[in-house]
Amino acid sequence: MRFTIFFHVIAAFILSPMIPGIINKVKAFFAGRKGKPVLQMYYDLAKLVQKGAVYSHTTTWIFQTSPLVTAAVGIIGVMVVPLGNTPGLLAFPGDYILLVYLFGVSRFFTVLAALDTGSPFEGMGASREVQFSLLAEPALLLGLCALSALSGETSMNTMVTSLQAGTRPVLACAIFIVLLAENARIPFDDPTTHLELTMVHEVMILDHSGPDLALIEYGSALKLWAYASLTASLIVPNGIVNPWMSMGAGFVVLAGVTVTVGLIESIMARLRLIRVPQLLVGATILSLISLILIIR
Amino acid sequence: MNTIFNFLVILLILLNFRLISSSRLTPCIHVLVLQAVILSGVAWMTHQGHMSVHLYFMLAVNIFLKAAVLPWMLTRVVEKNIISRELDPFVGYTASLIIGVVLLGISVMISRPLSLSHTLVEDFFLPVSLFTLFSGLFMIIARKKAITQVLGYMVMENGIYTFGVAMAIHEPFIVELSVLLDVFVAVLIMGVAIFHISREFNHIDTDRLSVLRDL
Numbered sequence: 210m211r212f213t214i215f216f217h218v219i220a221a222f223i224l225s226p227m228i229p230g231i232i233n234k235v236k237a238f239f240a241g242r243k244g245k246p247v248l249q250m251y252y253d254l255a256k257l258v259q260k261g262a263v264y265s266h267t268t269t270w271i272f273q274t275s276p277l278v279t280a281a282v283g284i285i286g287v288m289v290v291p292l293g294n295t296p297g298l299l300a301f302p303g304d305y306i307l308l309v310y311l312f313g314v315s316r317f318f319t320v321l322a323a324l325d326t327g328s329p330f331e332g333m334g335a336s337r338e339v340q341f342s343l344l345a346e347p348a349l350l351l352g353l354c355a356l357s358a359l360s361g362e363t364s365m366n367t368m369v370t371s372l373q374a375g376t377r378p379v380l381a382c383a384i385f386i387v388l389l390a391e392n393a394r395i396p397f398d399d400p401t402t403h404l405e406l407t408m409v410h411e412v413m414i415l416d417h418s419g420p421d422l423a424l425i426e427y428g429s430a431l432k433l434w435a436y437a438s439l440t441a442s443l444i445v446p447n448g449i450v451n452p453w454m455s456m457g458a459g460f461v462v463l464a465g466v467t468v469t470v471g472l473i474e475s476i477m478a479r480l481r482l483i484r485v486p487q488l489l490v491g492a493t494i495l496s497l498i499s500l501i502l503i504i505r
Numbered sequence: 506m507n508t509i510f511n512f513l514v515i516l517l518i519l520l521n522f523r524l525i526s527s528s529r530l531t532p533c534i535h536v537l538v539l540q541a542v543i544l545s546g547v548a549w550m551t552h553q554g555h556m557s558v559h560l561y562f563m564l565a566v567n568i569f570l571k572a573a574v575l576p577w578m579l580t581r582v583v584e585k586n587i588i589s590r591e592l593d594p595f596v597g598y599t600a601s602l603i604i605g606v607v608l609l610g611i612s613v614m615i616s617r618p619l620s621l622s623h624t625l626v627e628d629f630f631l632p633v634s635l636f637t638l639f640s641g642l643f644m645i646i647a648r649k650k651a652i653t654q655v656l657g658y659m660v661m662e663n664g665i666y667t668f669g670v671a672m673a674i675h676e677p678f679i680v681e682l683s684v685l686l687d688v689f690v691a692v693l694i695m696g697v698a699i700f701h702i703s704r705e706f707n708h709i710d711t712d713r714l715s716v717l718r719d720l
Contacts, residue, residue, distance in 0.1 A: 486599065490599050494522065494602050497606045498518060498606065501609055
């Protein structure tokens with residue numbers, strides 16, 4: 210049992226850069242293109258690591274710390290989340306609060322680094338990012354609190370496995386929407402946009418280069434893995450006893466979640482910026498309703 | 506049985522949120538139709554064991570009025586006045602959602618000490634009926650257009666009906682019928698009034714009615 214836990218964490222470290230690759234491949238398939246190779250992000254990372262970093266004179270140590278924090282948070286994140294019935298490496302009671310605020314810390318440092326560059330575009334992106342996360346954070350935290358109240362458990366692993374079969378897919382959908390919002394995917398933010406005016410997350414990392422950019426990209430791939438793995442844990446049937454079987458099912462479902470992200474990006478357009486807060490408030494309201502009805 | 510019941514009640518809550526967060530009128534009217542059908546379904550489910558002729562009659566009248574006649578009248582008013590949405594309400598739609606959650610919390614809180622010992626339905630039902638009532642009242646307060654206020658009035662009546670289903674199992678026939686008649690007449694009069702207001706002033710915002718006076 211312990212070995213599968215390590216296996217999950219190591220697989221996350223090695224395989225997570227493949228997730229953006231799979232998403233891009235699905236999008237290319239829908240657009241009728243051949244698309245980048247699935248392993249493109251590995252090449253990018255290898256190239257970026259060999260380069261040197263350029264720092265503007267206006268930046269301070271915050272700008273250089275932020276990529277490290279992003280990567281570190283990603284690494285801790287995949288250690289905390291469960292996959293299938295395999296518990297996270299660092300699972301402990303109350304770990305869902307740690308997960309929410311770990312990514313909060315990472316966002317805080319990304320925003321600080323963006324402001325540190327003194328670029329007006331980055332400041333604008335930072336402002337939007339903070340506005341959206343202000344609304345997405347209660348949605349996620351309250352949703353997880355509702356989950357915890359419903360199952361009577363406080364650790365993510367036992368929380369997802371002890372739920373009844375009926376409620377799990379609904380909650381998987383909720384976590385999936387948060388995944389899209391938190392990882393700057395399409396209905397909320399377009400990761401491939403070229404115009405600084407319309408960017409939210411991407412504009413904040415425009416000034417990073419070389420190994421710093423590699424760390425940020427790797428960190429966000431790990432973050433995407435962490436959320437996808439949490440979603441997958443809610444979908445994998447909890448009746449599978451064999452740890453290796455359950456882990457295998459977890460990987461299959463995780464790949465399915467990734468393909469779904471690609472599907473959504475192919476068939477949906479980005480929401481207008483003014484609609485995004487409304488959608489996020491709606492998500493928070495749904496979490497709140499379920500919490501009120503559960504602890505009534 | 507219980508699962509379906511809970512599902513319907515939660516659907517009722519979500520429909521209320523849809524109503525107070527939507528600016529377009531035609532979907533709001535459709536939501537009202539759905540609410541009326543769900544309420545009748547819930548009433549039928551709670552009284553399933555001992556349905557009598559007059560209960561069936563009540564349900565039939567209820568569905569006929571609230572899911573067919575009143576929506577038809579409201580749709581006509583909407584079409585005649587060429588209004589499709591409420592543009593600048595007193596309280597914005599995102600704020601309305603947040604206030605809605607506060608209202609739901611309040612109705613859960615005040616219905617907790619009221620324990621219903623001898624009813625057929627679950628204790629889940631009381632907060633939902635109170636919440637429906639409150640959200641109808643809130644719509645009347647927070648919207649400018651007369652038509653949305655009429656919708657709020659109907660939601661409020663739905664809340665009262667839900668409360669009746671929960672509390673009074675054998676409500677006197679005549680009371681129930683007279684409430685329905687009240688709503689019918691009210692919506693009829695308000696529909697006519699809205700039509701005349703809009704023909705006279707070219708809009709149906711009610712805030713200017715407050716400065717009306719004799720010459």
